[in-house]
Amino acid sequence: MVFVLFNTLTQRKEEFTLPAGRDVLYYTCGPTVHDYAHIGNFRTFVVQDVLKRWLEAGGHRVKHIMNITDVDEKTIERAARKKIPLASLTEKYEKVFFEDLDCLNIKRAESYPRVSDNIDKIAEMVAGLYEKGHAIRDKAGSYYFDINTFPDFGRLSGKTPHRKIRALMQREDYRAPKNFLLWKRCESDHGIKCFESQLGRGLPGWHIECASLATSFLGPTIDIHSGGLDLTFPHHENEIAEAEAYTGRRFARFWVHVEHLDVFGRKMSKSLGNFFTLRQIIKRGYDPRAIRFLYLQTHYRSKIAFDFNKLDDAQRAVFILDEVVNSLAEVEKYGANDYTDEIAKFKSGFSESMDDDLGTDRAATLFIVFLRDVNRVLVDKQLSNTAVKNIGDTINWAIDVFGLLEGCESQQ
RNA sequence: GCCAGGGUAGCCUAGGAGCGAGGCGGCAGACUGCAGAUCUGCUCUACAUGAGUGCGACUCUCAUCCCUGGCUCCA
Known part of the structure; x- marks a missing residue:
């Protein structure tokens, strides 16, 4: 079976291969812990979780690293506005983030390095870039990446580093029109968090933290790097x-x-104000698994137009799942139907969909149809002893791939 | 402007050259102390427009119209 995955870099589906016996090196961009994450944010994290689960189901071990951005303008601003230390803000929302991950039954990564714990590594990378001539340093002591020294710039996003980039990069962070911030010098500490490093007193830029954490925790070349569009x-x-x-x-x-x-x-x-947090959804009485299922009912490269009718549908699907699982556990009278063909057909269809660029949408449909069909034959009491066991195993397999085990109770 | 993705019955979606679309909703029934869920049946029978290539197109090609999103903060 061949697993193909769409690669933004090449704009096409490519077969995912890996030297035998090696772990998949997997890096995902984590949250900035300045507030509650909303259900849009969690779509990405759930998809990334299912990608990991599918790789694991295919026999791979996955070494997964996700950063926690606990130092940046937003966190600093917010802490200042609330007149609380930065750490107490970020600790709170980091805790909240992990609670939400558990609630959604998202598997933990191997490690969640915080930016604040890795300033030295980041500074070292900036210093290295400067030595190699890829960075420029201004009079104040801030560092910027010089994209003129990197001819491949723009390849991922398909933007050419000419007029477009120039037009895009007008913020003060981009010292020269084409360059972006690596390290921001900060002198005083009045309410602002600054770190000591080999570069002097300052704060790391946003992009360099991921580049640094990814390479230092996983090595220079990683297999999959993922994030929101x-x-x-x-x-x-x-x-x-x-x-x-x-x-x-x-x-x-x-x-x-x-x-x-x-x-x-x-x-x-957040900035549009049109968001729901996971907690708000749960408060309305929805099972967290319904949100998970809602995410998976749409392919990850398509937009989801969220509305509560869809969430109701997903909730219903989760009910059916529970119903069937419960009914299977309570079967007392067995028939002669081994259900072999149906099980095989479902499993191969599901796998085929998942192998094609993580087609959770089609796999989800097949799953629902399978559950309905099972429910029907259960009512007729036609299933054999073996069938009941095999169906149970199959459902558990799908539950595991989709991560539809109950994470948290519908507590608020 | 550039890039991307769309237009499928009341609504939401999937499809892929020929074969009964699926779900929701609505209607009826089974089950149930009621309700919900579940099960059965019914309802509805669609693919933006024009041209082209096919024996045959909603599905491919080319146009056109319309819609949406992204583009120096963002999952």
Whole structure:
């Protein structure tokens, strides 16, 4: 069986291969812990979780690293506004984030390195880029990546580094029109968090933290790097430039980007104010598994137009699942139907869909249909002893791939 | 402007050259103390427009119209 995955870098589906016996090196961009994450954010994390589960179901071991951004403008601003220490803000929302992950039954990564714990590594990378001539330093002591020294810049996002980039990069972070921030010098500490490092007192740029954490925890070349679609540019584009300029090696083999979840016709986002948190959804009485299932009912490269009718549908599917699982456990009278063909057909159809660029949408449909059919034959009491056992195993297999075990109770 | 993705019965979606679309909703029935869930049956029988290539297109090609999203913060 061949697993193919769409690679943003090449804009096409490619077979996912790996030298025998090696772990899959998997890096996903984690949250900035300044607030509750919303259900749009969690779509990405759930898809990434299912990707990991499918790789594992295929016999791979996956070494997964996800960063925690606990130092950046947003966290610093927010802590300052609330007049609380930065750490107490980020600790709170980091805890909340992990609770939500558990609630959604998202498997834990191998490690969740915090930016604040890895300043030295990041500073070292910046210093290295400077030595190699890929960075420029201004009079104040801030460092910027010089994209003129990286000819491949723009390849991932398909943007050419000419007029477009120039137009895009006008913020103050981009000292010269084409460059982006690596390390921001900060002198005083009045309410602002600054770190001591070999570069002096300052704060790391956003892109360099992922480039640094990914390469230092997983090595110069990772197999899969994933994030939300909106990270393609500039975040991932910049990461590639930093990492490849620094290591001289290819940074990531596969880039996997997850589409957005829309609501009221717009991308769900904090700045638009049109978001729901996981907690709000649960408070309305929904099973977290319903949200998971809702995510998986749409292919990860398509937008989901979120609405509560769809969530109701997904909730219903989860009920049917529970119903069938319970009924299977209570079967007392057996028939002669081994159900062999139906089980085999479902398993191969499900696998085939998943192998084709993680087709959870088709797999989900097949799963529902399978459950309905099983439910029907259960009523007729036709199933044999073996059938009941095999169906149970098959359902558990699908539950495991989709991660539909109950994470948290519908507590608020 | 650039890039991407769409237009499928009341709504939401899947499809792929020929074969009964699926779910929701609606209607009826079974089950049930009621309700929900579940089960059965019924309802509805669609693919933006124009042209082209096919024996044959909703499905391929080329146009056209319309819609949506992204593009220096963002999963």
